[in-house]
Amino acid sequence: MNNNRFSVSLHILTLLAxxxxxxxxxxxxxxxxxxxxxxxxxxLSNLRKHGMIETREGKAGGSILAKPAKQILLSDVYTAVRQxxxxxxxxxxxxxxxxVGKQINKHLDDLYTDVEKTLMQKLGKTSLFDFVKQxx
Amino acid sequence: MNNNRFSVSLHILTLLAxxxxxxxxxxxxxxxxxxxxxxxxxxLSNLRKHGMIETREGKAGGSILAKPAKQILLSDVYTAVRQxxxxxxxxxxxxxxxxVGKQINKHLDDLYTDVEKTLMQKLGKTSLFDFVKQxx
DNA sequence: TGTACTGTAATATTATTTGTTACAGTATGA
DNA sequence: TCATACTGTAACAAATAATATTACAGTACA
Numbered sequence: 001m002n003n004n005r006f007s008v009s010l011h012i013l014t015l016l017a018x019x020x021x022x023x024x025x026x027x028x029x030x031x032x033x034x035x036x037x038x039x040x041x042x043x044l045s046n047l048r049k050h051g052m053i054e055t056r057e058g059k060a061g062g063s064i065l066a067k068p069a070k071q072i073l074l075s076d077v078y079t080a081v082r083q084x085x086x087x088x089x090x091x092x093x094x095x096x097x098x099x100v101g102k103q104i105n106k107h108l109d110d111l112y113t114d115v116e117k118t119l120m121q122k123l124g125k126t127s128l129f130d131f132v133k134q135x136x
Numbered sequence: 137m138n139n140n141r142f143s144v145s146l147h148i149l150t151l152l153a154x155x156x157x158x159x160x161x162x163x164x165x166x167x168x169x170x171x172x173x174x175x176x177x178x179x180l181s182n183l184r185k186h187g188m189i190e191t192r193e194g195k196a197g198g199s200i201l202a203k204p205a206k207q208i209l210l211s212d213v214y215t216a217v218r219q220x221x222x223x224x225x226x227x228x229x230x231x232x233x234x235x236v237g238k239q240i241n242k243h244l245d246d247l248y249t250d251v252e253k254t255l256m257q258k259l260g261k262t263s264l265f266d267f268v269k270q271x272x
Numbered sequence: 273t274g275t276a277c278t279g280t281a282a283t284a285t286t287a288t289t290t291g292t293t294a295c296a297g298t299a300t301g302a
Numbered sequence: 303t304c305a306t307a308c309t310g311t312a313a314c315a316a317a318t319a320a321t322a323t324t325a326c327a328g329t330a331c332a
Binding site: 011033108 | 229258262
């Protein structure tokens with residue numbers, strides 16, 4: 001993951017958490033992050049799919065957290081934006097006639113799976129509530 | 137890091153570890169990984185800079201581990217290829233007039249630093265020797 | 273029924289990663 | 303001493319991925 005999606009998603013969730021029961025528009029959120037509103041709507045769409053937010057359409061519409069910030073873990077955010085394994089997506093096709101090449105992808109996959117499990121455990125210790133309460 | 141450099145570097149080191157005191161050419165290594173020899177030389181150059189390998193130039197030249205595989209940790213490999221923080225490089229420039237936007241980059245940086253520390257601890261538990269001994 | 277939103281497709285732009293070509297430098301050994 | 307087989311690295315090209323933009327249909331409110 002070389003993109004900014006984790007940062008963007010966490011920024012969105014932080015804004016929603018501090019907004020309480022007020023609906024925030026994608027325009028407003030985009031203004032805080034300083035990116036395009038369509039990108040925000042795409043991330044909102046993804047967060048909604050993962051059950052973290054709810055959206056009301058139409059005039060005076062906008063988004064809101066779907067559950068208390070204490071119940072949203074940073075590992076949930078990571079899962080929502082994750083596309084490829086952390087350390088590389090193993091797109092190499094090593095030479096199968098080389099004893100190392102033949103086996104390495106399996107061992108790399110095992111390693112990456114293991115490392116990501118550690119990452120998830122770490123991120124699972126912090127909730128959105130914990131993250132947001134640092135803001136003063 | 138959305139690239140393949142960790143995989144490539146670990147593949148190179150695995151080959152060198154199994155080659156013992158034999159020098160391996162970039163051409164040979166590239167053949168096992170199935171990528172361009174120049175890319176291999178670039179990674180070799182980086183690994184050399186980080187003290188993990190040594191290279192002999194000229195005819196019959198090639199590369200070899202600079203120290204025992206037990207003394208090369210996967211965290212060393214990560215450090216060598218790392219360019220940007222794990223979860224995003226925070227290239228956003230949030231709106232400073234928004235209370236969340238004003239502070240979020242600092243909190244994201246803190247979080248990413250903390251998470252990477254955990255990753256390093258995890259990777260530091262496995263040496264190149266441990267990784268290579270899985271190969272049969 | 274106009275207005276202010278959302279959702280999403282399609283496309284364009286920009287950035288990053290990977291691959292290639294080219295060539296100078298170095299050590300070996302016939 | 304010179305052909306050979308390597309390395310090192312710069313410069314450029316191509317491919318891929320991330321981000322931004324435009325456009326427009328759908329929805330709900332007042």
